[in-house]
Amino acid sequence: MVELKSIADLVRDNPFFAGLSEEYLELISGCGANESFAAGSFLFREGGSADKFYVIRHGGVALEMYQPGREPIILQTRRDGDIMGWSWFIPPYRWEWDARALQLTRVVSFDAICLRGKLESDPAFGYEMMKRFIPVIHDRMKAARLQMIDMYGGGAR
Amino acid sequence: MNDPMIPAPFRVKRTRKELEDTFTLELAPIRNSRPFHFSAGQFNMLYVHGVGEVPISISGDPGDPSVLVHTTRSVGTVTDAMWKLKQGDTIGIRGPFGTSWPVVEAEGSDVVIVTGGIGLAPLRPAIYHIITNRKRYGNVVILYGARTPEDILYRREIERWRSRLDIDVEVTVDRATGHWAGNVGVVTKLVSRGGFDPSQTVAMVCGPEIMMRYCVQALNDQGVANDRIYVSMERNMKCAVGFCGHCQFGQAFVCKDGPVFRFDAIERDFYVREL
Numbered sequence: 001m002v003e004l005k006s007i008a009d010l011v012r013d014n015p016f017f018a019g020l021s022e023e024y025l026e027l028i029s030g031c032g033a034n035e036s037f038a039a040g041s042f043l044f045r046e047g048g049s050a051d052k053f054y055v056i057r058h059g060g061v062a063l064e065m066y067q068p069g070r071e072p073i074i075l076q077t078r079r080d081g082d083i084m085g086w087s088w089f090i091p092p093y094r095w096e097w098d099a100r101a102l103q104l105t106r107v108v109s110f111d112a113i114c115l116r117g118k119l120e121s122d123p124a125f126g127y128e129m130m131k132r133f134i135p136v137i138h139d140r141m142k143a144a145r146l147q148m149i150d151m152y153g154g155g156a157r
Numbered sequence: 158m159n160d161p162m163i164p165a166p167f168r169v170k171r172t173r174k175e176l177e178d179t180f181t182l183e184l185a186p187i188r189n190s191r192p193f194h195f196s197a198g199q200f201n202m203l204y205v206h207g208v209g210e211v212p213i214s215i216s217g218d219p220g221d222p223s224v225l226v227h228t229t230r231s232v233g234t235v236t237d238a239m240w241k242l243k244q245g246d247t248i249g250i251r252g253p254f255g256t257s258w259p260v261v262e263a264e265g266s267d268v269v270i271v272t273g274g275i276g277l278a279p280l281r282p283a284i285y286h287i288i289t290n291r292k293r294y295g296n297v298v299i300l301y302g303a304r305t306p307e308d309i310l311y312r313r314e315i316e317r318w319r320s321r322l323d324i325d326v327e328v329t330v331d332r333a334t335g336h337w338a339g340n341v342g343v344v345t346k347l348v349s350r351g352g353f354d355p356s357q358t359v360a361m362v363c364g365p366e367i368m369m370r371y372c373v374q375a376l377n378d379q380g381v382a383n384d385r386i387y388v389s390m391e392r393n394m395k396c397a398v399g400f401c402g403h404c405q406f407g408q409a410f411v412c413k414d415g416p417v418f419r420f421d422a423i424e425r426d427f428y429v430r431e432l
Binding site: 071072073075079142146147150 | 273274275302303304308329331332333334335336337338339340341342343345346350364365367368371
């Protein structure tokens with residue numbers, strides 16, 4: 001029989017949430033919902049309301065930059081277990097990019113409107129979440145810089 | 158090897174365009190029919206008559222010494238001239254030189270191969286060896302990064318490796334458009350996905366130095382110690398036997414003490430910017 005993981009289990013098992021108290025884990029789990037996206041469909045699009053963040057359960061998502069009259073540029077991809085989306089943290093809470101499912105993709109989406117209110121009213125929780133999102137942002141920035149420098153050009157080997 | 162300073166004549170058996178700026182030469186000795194034995198990771202000095210000599214890693218199968226294979230990028234006078242060679246032309250070869258990938262030492266361990274761009278060419282002999290002797294290794298993970306999907310070296314071969322059920326192969330590119338359904342992002346990101354036991358892993362890393370720097374960090378973050386990480390260094394090698402000093406790297410000469418180094422042996426010099 002296939003064992004289906006609950007959202008609470010998934011949150012507990014993801015290293016991103018490691019170290020959070022039971023109270024906060026329950027709170028976050030309570031804001032989560034399962035969603036699935038067919039290949040080619042969009043999780044969100046540039047300019048849309050950033051009222052969620054995601055944990056990818058299974059599949060792949062391309063973060064893309066739309067350019068009129070040309071094919072969108074894929075900036076980075078996300079795979080199983082990855083956290084996706086931090087625009088919900090930053091006013092005016094708009095997505096900066098498109099996110100397109102590369103294949104059938106199952107995610108847990110977390111209601112950021114519900115979480116934002118809690119983060120404002122409970123600074124300790126806000127700090128715990130900030131500690132987790134800053135490394136994600138840091139990693140993405142580091143990766144983006146490496147992608148920018150065209151590091152594979154050059155030598156003959 | 159006789160006098161290491163005298164090139165032996167080889168004939169071009171076949172040339173192949175791999176990418177827009179990258180090509181492969183298949184060579185065979187002219188004067189004697191002895192097979193060309195080498196270890197995975199070693200390099201040769203290739204001399205284009207009347208033009209000059211350059212160090213190029215051997216990228217063929219160490220288990221098939223009947224043909225000598227070099228893949229290189231056309232980046233200067235000598236490699237430009239090399240690309241113009243045709244079947245039947247001759248070229249001078251000195252070698253093989255240098256240290257090799259620890260394919261024997263890695264037996265019994267998981268193996269992680271992290272490479273980017275043309276850095277796959279010096280690692281391909283190690284991959285051939287590991288595939289030939291697959292049962293001697295634990296999990297085998299190959300992580301490869303390229304600039305774009307069009308810049309993926311040995312693409313058909315990577316697809317073949319990927320279709321095997323006993324090797325994990327992941328490819329990522331720095332830039333892509335909508336036709337690409339694979340990974341986009343830096344190769345270091347693939348390291349964090351694991352698939353190996355860090356304490357029982359030997360990592361072999363080859364690519365631009367900046368890529369290797371961040372790959373070592375990513376491997377360390379996963380728990381792989383520096384004495385289990387091997388990198389292939391690239392410097393301006395001229396004599397290839399440690400006489401001229403062109404390739405001096407701290408206390409080592411890349412041509413004879415390298416190009417493959419265990420990372421803990423060069424860690425201090427690796428982070429010295431002037432070297």
